[in-house]
Amino acid sequence: MDPRAQDVLLCDLCETDPLQYLCEHCDINLCTDCASKHLSDSSKKHKIAPYHLHRKFTPKYSKCLKHADKDCEMYCESCHIPVCSTCISSGKHKGHDISDILEKLGSKKQRIQKDLEELEEKIYPRYTKISSAVQTEKAEVQTNYGKLATTADQQGEVLHREVTAIVNKRKADIAETKTKHLSLLDKQTDEITHRMTEINQVILEMKNILDTNDISLTSTYKSRNDEFNKLPPTIKVTLPSLSTPTINTETLNEMFGSLTSLSVTTVKPLLAEPRLTAAIDTGYNTLSSVSCLSEDQVWTRGDSETMKLLNLQSKLLTSIQTKSGKWPRDIAVTRDGDLVYTDYSNNTVNLIKNKKIQTVITLQGWRPLSVCCTADNNLLVTMDSDDGEQSKVVRYSGSTETQSIQFDDQGRPLYSSDAYNKYLSENKNLDICVADSKASAVVVVNQSGKLRFRYTGHPSNTEQSFSPAGITTDSQSHILTADTNNHRIHILDQDGQFLRYIHCDLGYPYCLCVDIRDNLFVADPVTAKVKKIQYLSTQC
Incomplete structure (x- = not known):
């Protein structure tokens, strides 16, 4: 069966693969492979853009909330709402800036496309990098706290039975501090994961908007990129250390040493x-x-x-x-x-x-x-x-x-x-x-x-x-x-x-x-x- 019978738009060059791009200078539709070949011709200027930004479509106007039999074919820039011709002629929007709803739709979709690209190509990868760094630090925390616990065991072996209680106390301190440390990192992980989930949800919503002609849905879009661009602060925690003093049986508890407190420093990105x-x-x-x-x-x-x-x-x-x-x-x-x-x-x-x-x-x-x-x-x-x-x-x-x-x-x-x-x-x-x-x-x-x-x-x-x-x-x-x-x-x-x-x-x-x-x-x-x-x- 001819693919054109199924309304599949094909590349103008190869006439076999679905078109994906349009060269605005040459006015030619291209698939992905042919777009690369087309750009290799340096004898002409080229401007390749996604085809969906240029394709013709049948607008799906929303009905006016005040005049049910009218389509909202215009947009009031002052009130930030779609309006119909009756709304305009009624004088309620007198002196307001009025634009064509399709022009507004086009500019909105361009902004959505730009935001989508920024989220997918710049913002989300940065969150991924931060998340990966936190996971690496958590693994290092496990290793380093294990080393601290081993040090405590070695001190206990030197002091034998007399210091068993003290050793156990120190290990408990280490475990508690480790819990606090991991809790801090878990909290940061949760914050980053929550934000990444939000971004994924917004990306899906924007893709849905771009794939529909619902003017109401598009006109109510509000960008959250500025919000997501403000990356959450990272924290830098200085690992505590375990001192090893000279053994003194009279003041054993004092001379045994202690675990330093957890030092938390915020890292400025x-x-x-x-x-x-x-x-x-x-x-x-x-x-x-x-x-x-x-x-x-x-x-x-x-x-x-x-x-x-x-x-x-x-x-x-x-x-x-x-x-x-x-x-x-x-x-x-x-x-x-x-x-x-x-x-x-x-x-x-x-x-x-x-x-x-x-x-x-x-x-x-x-x-x-x-x-x-x-x-x-x-x-x-x-x-x-x-x-x-x-x-x-x-x-x-x-x-x-x-x-x-x-x-x-x-x-x-x-x-x-x-x-x-x-x-x-x-x-x-x-x-x-x-x-x-x-x-x-x-x-x-x-x-x-x-x-x-x-x-x-x-x-x-x-x-x-x-x-x-x-x-x-x-x-x-x-x-x-x-x-x-x-x-x-x-x-x-x-x-x-x-x-x-x-x-x-x-x-x-x-x-x-x-x-x-x-x-x-x-x-x-x-x-x-x-x-x-x-x-x-x-x-x-």
Whole structure:
């Protein structure tokens, strides 16, 4: 039997397979296979769209609620309801915007189609990813709590019968804490599953709308994509630990140790689209560094001996000149809110407290480059040797050198040897992260100075080579580094895995810092402006 006898619309090219698409430029109906072949003809322009958006149909008008013998062929934009011609002529909608119901139907279905694609292709997969991560964490919880229970058993074996009661008590504590931990994850799983079920239901409802010509059903559609786009917050729970003290029979209960309480930290997800929230004009010809004093005040340094404290409105609050009268090489803000700067001209690191400058470090045979303040209010300084042959990172407690980081386990230099500014930052996990632009790498070592990894850019770097400049870290242990050559910023996790780019129309992002609320500040040397960018969700 001829398929056309069953009203099956066939592809205009192969005339065998049902049509699925329409090329709007060529006005030709296509099946899936022929659509691909049609697009391969580069001699013409093509615009392929799903056929169902263009097919002719017989409208199914709804009856007017006030005039039962009339069809609602128009739509009142002011009242948001379908209306009939009698409704219009009655004057009740005088002055209202009236549109053709079929045009309204078409625009509504286009919006539904767009929402459907977003739900299926973007939103739902993100929920799936979160759900998978929670399930993985639950499996890790089972393993780690098992390890804690084993530790408790080992302690019990050492102390034998005298401590059996205490061991059992500790295991009970572990089981209770584990229950609380799993309860938190189960609650999150339930919330995610419930939301995923809702999305699936909405998807089915939208597909039903798209497959029907019921105008009433279509006109009452309301998008929930904005609601579903607000992903539920994830939680990060720090596993408790079980201390192992020295055995003391007199104070056995106290010395046995205890299970730490469950620590719950909310993880801030990355925004789908980072957004610019402020731009600060620094007044320099060339801007080189920025360091946050607060969420609305930043210290800056540029092509002069003057360092400026500015607010978000570009108002100058304070300015301080270097002790030597030379340009500062880098700046940082201490935990106490004081300013530190390096002076390459006289090999010093200087602290500004109450507007008075004191030299805290004077180097011999080395010249300071960049500086950052650590969690325990120490200073980390990158430096190069006077002959330019060596580079290293040095930790200082006050004026005392407490650590030097220069070579890996095989005795090879960790950093390139040059006078390029090697910006650095200490991560929340106490890793030391250095942006080594000459080496085209971000070099990360742990607290003891052992190499953890090198990040040399993402495979999508196809324009200019990766040459990191500024670097900073946030409360989530993300590592952010400026990719000036490609006009963007890379976000990595604490293990060096690439997460995403930040663009935000960045010209030449150079130096970076984040404030206590994880707002990113980006210094552009060409425009001499600092841009404030929100890249993490505030919904926790």
